[in-house]
Amino acid sequence: MRYISTRGAAPVLDFEGVLLAGLARDGGLYVPEHFPAIGDRLAGWRGLSYQAVAFEMLAPFAGDSLSPATLGDLIDGAYGSFGHDAVCPLVQVGPNDFLLELFHGPTLAFKDVAMQLLGRLFNTVLSRRGEQVTVLGATSGDTGSAAIEALKGLPSVKVVMLHPKGRVSEVQRRQMTTVLDGNIHNVAIEGTFDDCQALVKTLFNRLEFRDKARLSAVNSINWARIVAQTVYYVTAALSLGAPDRPVSFSVPTGNFGDIYAGYVAKRMGLPIERLVVATNRNDILARALRAGDYSTGQVQPTISPSMDIQVSSNFERLLFDLYGRDGAVTAGALAGFQATGKLALGANVLAKAREIFDAVAVDEDLTRETMAATLRRTGLVVDPHSAVGLAGAAGARGERAVPMVTLATAHPAKFPAAVRAATGIEPKLPPRMADLYEREERYAVLPHDADALQAHIAAIIG
Numbered sequence: 001m002r003y004i005s006t007r008g009a010a011p012v013l014d015f016e017g018v019l020l021a022g023l024a025r026d027g028g029l030y031v032p033e034h035f036p037a038i039g040d041r042l043a044g045w046r047g048l049s050y051q052a053v054a055f056e057m058l059a060p061f062a063g064d065s066l067s068p069a070t071l072g073d074l075i076d077g078a079y080g081s082f083g084h085d086a087v088c089p090l091v092q093v094g095p096n097d098f099l100l101e102l103f104h105g106p107t108l109a110f111k112d113v114a115m116q117l118l119g120r121l122f123n124t125v126l127s128r129r130g131e132q133v134t135v136l137g138a139t140s141g142d143t144g145s146a147a148i149e150a151l152k153g154l155p156s157v158k159v160v161m162l163h164p165k166g167r168v169s170e171v172q173r174r175q176m177t178t179v180l181d182g183n184i185h186n187v188a189i190e191g192t193f194d195d196c197q198a199l200v201k202t203l204f205n206r207l208e209f210r211d212k213a214r215l216s217a218v219n220s221i222n223w224a225r226i227v228a229q230t231v232y233y234v235t236a237a238l239s240l241g242a243p244d245r246p247v248s249f250s251v252p253t254g255n256f257g258d259i260y261a262g263y264v265a266k267r268m269g270l271p272i273e274r275l276v277v278a279t280n281r282n283d284i285l286a287r288a289l290r291a292g293d294y295s296t297g298q299v300q301p302t303i304s305p306s307m308d309i310q311v312s313s314n315f316e317r318l319l320f321d322l323y324g325r326d327g328a329v330t331a332g333a334l335a336g337f338q339a340t341g342k343l344a345l346g347a348n349v350l351a352k353a354r355e356i357f358d359a360v361a362v363d364e365d366l367t368r369e370t371m372a373a374t375l376r377r378t379g380l381v382v383d384p385h386s387a388v389g390l391a392g393a394a395g396a397r398g399e400r401a402v403p404m405v406t407l408a409t410a411h412p413a414k415f416p417a418a419v420r421a422a423t424g425i426e427p428k429l430p431p432r433m434a435d436l437y438e439r440e441e442r443y444a445v446l447p448h449d450a451d452a453l454q455a456h457i458a459a460i461i462g
């Protein structure tokens with residue numbers, strides 16, 4: 001499999017290349033040249049374990065970069081650390097409504113599903129090549145802790161993880177900043193997640209520094225993240241009758257990575273009827289998909305802070321397809337967006353997107369009401385992000401008879417204050433994290449300034 005940039009002007013790479021490259025050198029994101037077809041094989045995957053489906057999904061993307069035996073071992077190692085035998089279990093919450101629990105990994109958020117594999121991929125590939133990299137990442141809370149957990153202690157990787165100061169939950173911050181391994185460097189940026197993500201992209205686009213520091217990425221910039229996240233769409237759909245029966249998904253969305261993984265699964269032939277983009281009141285994606293208005297505003301803090309995002313990195317990958325995979329057109333549109341903060345989607349482009357996606361923006365009151373109502377109806381305590389997804393499912397489903405699966409993206413104990421306020425219940429961290437509030441924290445604080453960050457990283461790598 002070969003990978004091309006959404007902006008059409010970066011070297012074509014293989015899987016190992018995109019794994020280590022992060023952002024393409026033309027500022028774009030890597031995508032596969034084509035989406036491998038799985039439609040004819042799906043029926044044969046019924047009854048397979050999560051790990052076996054993961055192998056089938058990943059193998060065509062990995063191509064010759066990994067032997068089948070190595071890929072199988074990495075997958076088994078990644079999902080052996082999960083707290084549920086099914087890895088991502090499906091729970092029925094209504095006559096035709098389901099929750100896909102993605103939070104049984106070590107840091108209690110869906111990011112573990114991809115990151116546990118990504119950490120092992122980095123270790124294998126870098127050890128074989130005898131190389132070291134500096135992973136530069138941005139997080140609104142969950143990517144950071146999952147990446148740190150997956151990469152801590154690896155001799156071949158230094159991690160510099162940026163989070164927006166004061167804009168992640170205390171549990172999220174402590175999950176990152178209490179990891180004191182020598183290769184982990186947390187930085188609180190005085191700004192928003194968008195500022196953190198823009199800093200990451202700025203430093204990747206400083207090619208001389210990028211090469212000197214050997215920058216790599218674990219955000220969903222990295223194609224390996226996306227492909228690992230396609231797997232749970234397939235296992236959920238198979239459990240509900242695919243390929244004979246279509247399924248819809250509601251996905252709490254911020255950086256558009258998770259729902260884009262669902263789109264990839266659909267493009268590969270998984271019978272997904274609708275993909276519902278559920279946002280909090282940072283609703284740029286809902287506006288884009290409803291009215292063609294992809295324009296940023298001020299980031300507004302919410303009780304689902306991991307989705308307090310305006311500039312959704314992976315939307316570029318969708319735009320690339322909507323623009324007929326024309327890199328020059330995509331690059332032009334994104335350059336305009338970067339300059340003005342606005343991008344109008346033309347009628348044709350919008351119509352193509354709406355064939356697949358619905359979009360619902362969920363306000364704070366509805367998020368809280370959904371947490372309370374879910375507890376009353378089902379006895380389940382859900383986190384605010386998953387509640388946004390459930391509200392999105394309710395807002396989009398109409399009378400359709402197709403099963404609707406909402407992605408439950410985080411454990412409620414990551415957001416105890418919001419959960420307690422909405423439900424009166426104090427969700428408990430697992431015993432292995434019981435002393436999280438007593439552990440020593442370590443992190444630097446930097447302004448939203450690319451030069452300051454570059455100097456900070458230069459000092460780390462020496």
Ligand SMILES: Cc1ncc(COP(=O)(O)O)c(C=O)c1O
Pocket residue numbers: 109110140141142143220252253254255256257258259306307385386409410
């Ligand atoms: C708990 C949680 N839910 C949902 C999201 C949104 O996922 P994505 O950014 O892939 O759209 C995130 C982070 O992005 C998250 O941490």
Ligand SMILES: N[C@@H](CCOP(=O)(O)O)C(=O)O
Pocket residue numbers: 138139140141142143144218219220221254255257258306307313
């Ligand atoms: N919500 C995310 C934001 C980063 O998203 P990613 O999928 O691109 O890593 C987070 O938790 O950090």
